[in-house]
Each structure stands twice: as structure tokens, then as C-alpha cells.
Amino acid sequence: MARKIRVLHILPSIRGYGAERQIVELLTRLPSPDIDVALLTIYEPDPEQRTGLPFPVFHAGRRGRKDLLFIGRLISAILRFNPDIVHTHTHVGKYWGRLAACIARSAFIVHTEHNPCDVRRTHLERVADWALIYATSKVVTFFPEQGASLREVEHLPQKKLAIIPNGLALPETRSADRAASRKLLGVPPGRFAILVVGRMEFQKNQSLALRALASMREELRKQVLMYFAGSGEDENLLRGLARALDVEERVRFLGYRNDVPKLLEGADLVLMTSWFEGMPLALLEAMIAGVPIVSTPWTGARNMLGDGRFGFLSADYEAGRVAAEIDRALSHPSARAQVAQHAQEHVYEKYGIGRMVDAHRALYTQLSKVAS
Numbered sequence: 001m002a003r004k005i006r007v008l009h010i011l012p013s014i015r016g017y018g019a020e021r022q023i024v025e026l027l028t029r030l031p032s033p034d035i036d037v038a039l040l041t042i043y044e045p046d047p048e049q050r051t052g053l054p055f056p057v058f059h060a061g062r063r064g065r066k067d068l069l070f071i072g073r074l075i076s077a078i079l080r081f082n083p084d085i086v087h088t089h090t091h092v093g094k095y096w097g098r099l100a101a102c103i104a105r106s107a108f109i110v111h112t113e114h115n116p117c118d119v120r121r122t123h124l125e126r127v128a129d130w131a132l133i134y135a136t137s138k139v140v141t142f143f144p145e146q147g148a149s150l151r152e153v154e155h156l157p158q159k160k161l162a163i164i165p166n167g168l169a170l171p172e173t174r175s176a177d178r179a180a181s182r183k184l185l186g187v188p189p190g191r192f193a194i195l196v197v198g199r200m201e202f203q204k205n206q207s208l209a210l211r212a213l214a215s216m217r218e219e220l221r222k223q224v225l226m227y228f229a230g231s232g233e234d235e236n237l238l239r240g241l242a243r244a245l246d247v248e249e250r251v252r253f254l255g256y257r258n259d260v261p262k263l264l265e266g267a268d269l270v271l272m273t274s275w276f277e278g279m280p281l282a283l284l285e286a287m288i289a290g291v292p293i294v295s296t297p298w299t300g301a302r303n304m305l306g307d308g309r310f311g312f313l314s315a316d317y318e319a320g321r322v323a324a325e326i327d328r329a330l331s332h333p334s335a336r337a338q339v340a341q342h343a344q345e346h347v348y349e350k351y352g353i354g355r356m357v358d359a360h361r362a363l364y365t366q367l368s369k370v371a372s
Helices: 018-029 070-081 090-103 123-132 144-153 178-185 206-215 235-244 260-264 281-289 319-331 333-350 353-371
Strands: 005-011 035-041 057-059 085-089 108-112 138-141 161-163 192-197 224-229 251-255 269-272 293-295
Touching: 005 018, 005 070, 005 090, 005 353, 018 035, 018 085, 018 281, 018 353, 035 070, 057 070, 070 090, 085 090, 085 353, 090 108, 090 123, 108 353, 138 144, 138 353, 144 161, 178 192, 178 260, 192 206, 192 260, 206 224, 206 235, 206 319, 224 260, 235 251, 260 281, 269 281, 269 319, 281 293, 281 333, 293 319, 319 333
Parallel strands: 005 035, 005 085, 035 057, 085 108, 108 138, 138 161, 192 224, 192 269, 224 251, 269 293
Antiparallel strands: none
């Protein structure tokens, strides 16, 4: 019997946010007669986070940003599992994970670039990118538009690029209770609910959502309530901006929520104002729920939203342009419903978790054949 391909994924933690949640979903389904998987986290996970996971979880026990000794523990964990392939994720994986895999002399290194168009890099990081790309077998991202950007910015050879969209476990049937979800949000009758989902930080650019709200024509603005589901370092800034723009009475800050799919059922629109993204789960969940999307044109948005077929896409990051797209969506119910229906059909056709699993298995099998 042929030896199984051993794949070790590296994540900062398994708290359940964004990429971390996605990779846990992937690893739950990835094992097969040909593939064994395990997860190595930088920080020690809470015991309840590990409970029920059907794959081994190791950790490097990093105690904070000043704890650089974790790199030795990271290398030791890689050597103990003895993987054929090390697959890294996020900023920590991109640098420390790939470096540790190089020192451990891993046969193949794969890195998924979850924010492929974030150009904020220090000089040291640019040097590290240049050096580590030679040791990296494949770089995964989600859309061709993002792959083209990676090739230009990081001088990534085409042969090292792999395009694998994210996927979710798609419900076979939906029993949405819109009335209960609107009550959960606190939406009064006759009001439009705009939901903004995400951590409150630079990348998500939620100040643009508030400026767009302030830029709406007054008649529409009086019908709108904007709900922010998330928390983070920019929350106080956003609260202050809502007051300064005189839209505070039209804004609700919900804090961190773990029931976003339920909140989506009560929304009339999902607004994403990010500077850059990979393939945001919030938009996939909106598509599943049949909720129309308005988004800024981050690199990959045109691919994900089908050049406007699956969502309303602002031409740029100017508040008036974003407000105009919101107006277009809310003022034309039939167009809004059609876009949402097309998006829902598209997500069920293209973005199931099974497609993502199959693509990763094919990638690992391809790499293992190179070694044989």
C-alpha cells in the first residue's frame, strides 16, 4: 500500500475568525485514503476549541509578540509530525511558518495568501518574501485578478500560482425566519437594514460606510438603519465619526457576534467597504442567505461578484459613489431581488466546501507526484 501524503497546516490559532474558521472547515473534510492532515497553531488553543476536531492539533505555545523562542518549538513540532507538505496561512504563517518549514527541510511548502493585495510590507518583509518564494512550491489565492496582482507585486512565477476559491458547507434547505431576525436586529417596520460585518480595523475601512450613509439623499437616509457586527481597535473612532457626521441615530453597533447568518436573514443589504480582501466569508454567507451585496472594488471583487451580476459594485472608494450604489439597490426592489437570486444560485454552483476540498487534494497529489 502506498504511503499517505502527510500535510501539516500552520495557523496562528483556531478562534474561529475568517481564515482560521475556513481552514478548520477544510481540515475536517480533507483526510482521505491518500491524505493525512494535522494542524499546528502558533498560540496554544483553549481545550474547548480543540474538542471534537477530527484531526491532530499541535501548538508552538507562543506567549506573546516578544516570545521569539516559539520558532524553535515550531520547528520541533514540524519535525515530529514529519509532513510531506507544510501549508501555511496568514501573516504569521507567511513568514515564521515558511521559515520554520525551510529549517525543518520540508519537501514542499504551500502558502495561502488570504489578503493577496495588502501592499503594506516592511523592507524586511519584502526581503523575506523574495527569499522565501524560492522555497515555496505553490502560492494559493482565490481569484485570477488576485493572482495577477501577486505575480506583479511579488514577482511570483506563474507555475507557482494556484487559484482555489474558498467554499462553505451549503445548507440543502433554508428555513429563514425573517421576522425573528429583524426583531433580533431591532429593525422597526418600514426601515431598510444595512449590515456591515467585520473586525473594526484599517483593512475593513468601515469609516467609508458611515460617510456613504451621510452622503445619501435625505429621503433615503431617513429610511435606513446601518448595523455594524464586529469589534476592534477602530470602534471608538467609528462611534465618534458617526456623531461628527450627524448619523448617530441611524447607526447601531452590535459588537462581536457569532450569529451573523441569523442576522443576515433580517438584512436588506450587506455593505462591504474593505480596502483589500481575499475571499470574505461574510459575502459568501450573504449570497447563501439571498441578501444583496454592495461592495467597494477591492482586487478580486469583480471576480467574486461577476462584474455586477452577483452584487452592486462601486466604481471607486468615494463616499458618494458607494451611496449611489446603495441607492440603486434599495430603490429598485426587482433588480435587488434578481441580483440576490443570481448570487445565491452562483454560490451553490461554485462555492461548496466539496469543491475546495477536492482542489486541495488535487494540489497535494500533484506535488507528491513531483517527488516520486
